[in-house]
Amino acid sequence: EPEVTQTPSHQVTQMGQEVILRCVPISNHLYFYWYRQILGQKVEFLVSFYNNEISEKSEIFDDQFSVERPDGSNFTLKIRSTKLEDSAMYFCASSPLATNTGELFFGEGSRLTVL
Amino acid sequence: ELKVEQNPLFLSMQEGKNYTIYCNYSTTSDRLYWYRQDPGKSLESLFVLLSNGAVKQEGRLMASLDTKARLSTLHITAAVHDLSATYFCAVDPGTYKYIFGTGTRLKVLA
Numbered sequence: 001e002p003e004v005t006q007t008p009s010h011q012v013t014q015m016g017q018e019v020i021l022r023c024v025p026i027s028n029h030l031y032f033y034w035y036r037q038i039l040g041q042k043v044e045f046l047v048s049f050y051n052n053e054i055s056e057k058s059e060i061f062d063d064q065f066s067v068e069r070p071d072g073s074n075f076t077l078k079i080r081s082t083k084l085e086d087s088a089m090y091f092c093a094s095s096p097l098a099t100n101t102g103e104l105f106f107g108e109g110s111r112l113t114v115l
Numbered sequence: 116e117l118k119v120e121q122n123p124l125f126l127s128m129q130e131g132k133n134y135t136i137y138c139n140y141s142t143t144s145d146r147l148y149w150y151r152q153d154p155g156k157s158l159e160s161l162f163v164l165l166s167n168g169a170v171k172q173e174g175r176l177m178a179s180l181d182t183k184a185r186l187s188t189l190h191i192t193a194a195v196h197d198l199s200a201t202y203f204c205a206v207d208p209g210t211y212k213y214i215f216g217t218g219t220r221l222k223v224l225a
Contacts, residue, residue: 031211042218043158043203048211055211091157101165102146102207106158 002026004107006092012113016081021110023075023092031095032075033104034067036060036088043091049075082114117142119206121216129224131193136219138187138204146207147187149178151200152218158203162189194223 005024013019025032034046047067048055054067066078075094079086089111093104118141128134138147146165150158162171164180164187171178175198177190187204204216 033211033213035215043205043215045212045214050211058212101163103148103160103163104158104205104213105160106150108157 004092004094004105006090006107006110008110009108010111010113012115013082015084015114019079019082019086019112021077021079021090021092021112023077023107024073025075025092025094026096026105027073029094029096029105031055032067032069033093033095034077035091035093035106037091037109038088046077046090079112082112084114087112087114117144117206117208117212117214119204119214119216121202121204121219123219124217125220125222127222127224128191128194130195133193134191136189136191136202136221138189138216140185140187140204140206140214140216142185142206142208143182144185144206144208145182146209147180148205148207148213149187149189150203150205150215152203153200161202191221194221196223196225199223 007022032049037043045058047057047061064080068076089109091109092107120139149162162178167182169180175192180187201218201220203218205213207213
């Protein structure tokens with residue numbers, strides 16, 4: 001069964017460093033999302049992406065964050081200068097056409113630890 | 116801004132008992148989703164509810180949607196230990212911005 005894959009599964013970085021989290025969505029899906037979840041807390045929307053541009057973004061998704069679909073298969077989230085409060089689990093999700101059920105399919109997540 | 120609230124936040128129940136988790140949301144939407152999350156794991160899709168009055172059942176779980184009341188319920192029948200997890204509802208207001216509820220952490224005691 002097709003699945004969303006994410007790398008790395010865990011990344012430890014120093015505060016102020018740049019981090020890139022990678023995702024390979026399900027191949028025929030058109031909508032892509034990043035969510036984050038601070039340990040044990042709610043799942044927070046960061047950004048949605050469709051047709052090579054951002055569709056929606058949250059207040060969390062400030063100038064430190066960016067997304068890109070560089071090659072038609074990968075979907076990346078870049079954090080330019082990490083802060084301690086960026087430590088969280090980051091989930092990528094994809095969804096097929098909006099006329100479909102709209103169900104989101106999630107990857108296994110990338111745990112980011114900022115020291 | 117869309118708000119999605121669940122209650123209870125924590126639920127400890129005995130095996131064999133029934134209980135209902137509630138999901139309230141603040142704006143019009145015809146699409147609501149339920150997900151399950153085990154500790155340290157990803158989000159697994161449980162139910163997709165796409166219209167008013169929709170009801171879906173899978174095993175001991177049944178989900179329903181009342182769009183007029185802006186309410187969805189997840190009913191657990193005769194709980195078993197394997198159902199212990201955190202359950203999230205998520206609402207799609209039609210803007211590519213699915214908002215998740217606060218989550219309900221369920222613990223089923225043997």
